[in-house]
Amino acid sequence: MNAEDIASGLDEMRDDIVAFTREILSIPAIAPESGGEGEMKKAGRILELVGDWGFDSIERYDTPDYRVPDGRRPNILLRIYGRDRSLPKIWVFAHMDVVPPGDMDKWTGDPWTLRVEGDRMYARGVEDNGQDLVSALFAARSILRSGIRPKRDVNLFLVADEEVGSKKGMVHILEKHGDLFSRDDLFIVPDAGEPDGTMIEVAEKSIMWLRIRTSGKQVHASVPDKGVNANLAAMRFLVEIHDELGRKYPEKDEMYDYPISSFSPTKRDANVPNVNTIPGEDTSYMDCRIMPGYDVSEVLEYIRKRAEEHSRKHGVKMEIETMQYDQAAPPTPPDHPVVKIIKDAVKKVYGIEAKPQGIGGGTCAAILRRAGYPAAVWSRMEDSAHMPDEMALLSNYMGNAKVFVHIFLS
The missing domain is CATH 3.40.630.10 (Zn peptidases)
Known part of the structure; x- marks a missing residue:
């Protein structure tokens, strides 16, 4: 047999x-x-x-x-x-x-x-x-x-x-x-x-989930100049960092189902409940799947550095928190x-x-x-x-x- x-x-x-x-x-x-x-x-x-x-x-x-x-x-x-x-x-x-x-x-x-x-x-x-x-x-x-x-x-x-x-x-x-x-x-x-x-x-790729807290100043939407729109600052940062990370970490390997690193803005917590208020707080999230040739700690350090620069430029305070952090x-x-x-x-x-x-x-x-x-x-x-x-x-x-x-x- x-x-x-x-x-x-x-x-x-x-x-x-x-x-x-x-x-x-x-x-x-x-x-x-x-x-x-x-x-x-x-x-x-x-x-x-x-x-x-x-x-x-x-x-x-x-x-x-x-x-x-x-x-x-x-x-x-x-x-x-x-x-x-x-x-x-x-x-x-x-x-x-x-x-x-x-x-x-x-x-x-x-x-x-x-x-x-x-x-x-x-x-x-x-x-x-x-x-x-x-x-x-x-x-x-x-x-x-x-x-x-x-x-x-x-x-x-x-x-x-x-x-x-x-x-x-x-x-x-x-x-x-x-x-x-x-x-x-x-x-x-x-x-x-x-x-x-x-x-x-x-x-498998390295995995890093980030919580990004942005603090500005809440005001009535009719006087935006008197506040600092945390929502807008967060959106600008997410778009910029998404594009920057893709350029900074371009390694490609066709063995992977998605052959490059991904840095995806995903979830966003609710902020103000009404349309006519500019939010002073924003909490957004990113899912990062990083090619194993890169050090996750170095990627995180770069994101935090850019968040500090963004905070100074737009008059907000940004905090980057890791929710999941696994080096491949x-x-x-x-x-x-x-x-x-x-x-x-x-x-x-x-x-x-x-x-x-x-x-x-x-x-x-x-x-x-x-x-x-x-x-x-x-x-x-x-x-x-x-x-x-x-x-x-x-x-x-x-x-x-x-x-x-x-x-x-x-």
């Missing part, structure tokens, strides 16, 4: 995959920051379901958390031992937590009850990250059923807390249990991708072995050429990369995470599981 035979065997598990998904998604697994009780109930049900599948080891690396009823956040490691345990190991990280449903009026069904309509499945967490958590588990189950032992160790880490920063999940594991890993191991995070499955994410992790080399095994597996299952790319968003793979572990992010998904009526394709569940079979047997 070869990898193709084992992957084909997943077709017989189609109903089991749907039933398993229905079971685990019926249990809300929401972080306490978002009003939930954590992932423990969901983790317990997963362990009940996979307990007799034949994993060589099932281990717990839970994190203390007094905010949840159990006082712990679960991190579960499921192992299949390879024929040669000295070879670099495969690690797949999938997260059990989900975001809240949000506005229930925008859902056409219960977010905690899986609906299957042809190839489409709807529920909270059905894509993020249920799709690839289930796909990886059933790929492992298919291998275990076959009796074939993979060449190298295969490790599935089901982690907590990804949606709110991973401190109780991946960060805790790396800080307290870093001896589990080797820098030669192969790390895969199946938590982002494209509908056609062609993107293998190996690099070192990219995973596009020719790294983990990229190659994903490319080969995707080609065998989907018949397409996946290629390494960079993105402007952030994934928890950056946590691994900062710790010195080159990680690759891959999935074939519809990109409906966090939306009302979150949706995933059953065909992606099946196809991605087959990709994982080929990866695990590489």
Whole structure:
């Protein structure tokens, strides 16, 4: 029996995959920051379901958390031992937590009850990250059923807390249990991708969110000369700094989905409630996605310097505050072995050429990369995470599981 035979065997598990998904998604697994009780109930049900599948080891690396009823956040490691345990190991990280449903009026069904309509499945967490958590588990189950032992160790880490920063999940594991890993191991995070499955994410931009507070002098709109229009001063600054930053930091890399840095004015808080008042206060925001070759602190220093100059010129006071500040992790080399095994597996299952790319968003793979572990992010998904009526394709569940079979047997 070869990898193709084992992957084909997943077709017989189609109903089991749907039933398993229905079971685990019926249990809300929401972080306490978002009003939930954590992932423990969901983790317990997963362990009940996979307990007799034949994993060589099932281990717990839970994190203390007094905010949840159990006082712990679960991190579960499921192992299949390879024929040669000295070879670099495969690690797949999938997260059990989900975001809240949000506005229930925008859902056409219960977010905690899986609906299957042809190839489409709807529920909270059905894509993020249920799709690839289930796909990886059933790929492992298919291998275990076959009796074939993979060449190298295969490790599935089901982690907590990804949606709110991973401190109780991946960060805790790396800080307290870093001896589990080797820098030669192969790390895969199946938590982002494209509908056609062609993107293998190996690099991310630095992210900086700024709050820009501008103080002037409020007056009646009929006498603008007696005041200082904070709104106007802020708008001028945002336009100027947007254009200046683009010229000052022009690095371009076509590997990224958007190949240059972006400095986007976005949100603006409400100021005065009426039309005929010139506002004395303005609060605006910028989203900056910066190419990894630039030092974020240097970009921030330049913005603050220009804000001081703008303040003096227009008679306002401007304060720049960071809301998010993440220097990009070192990219995973596009020719790294983990990229190659994903490319080969995707080609065998989907018949397409996946290629390494960079993105402007952030994934928890950056946590691994900062710790010195080159990680690759891959999935074939519809990109409906966090939306009302979150949706995933059953065909992606099946196809991605087959990709994982080929990866695990590489």
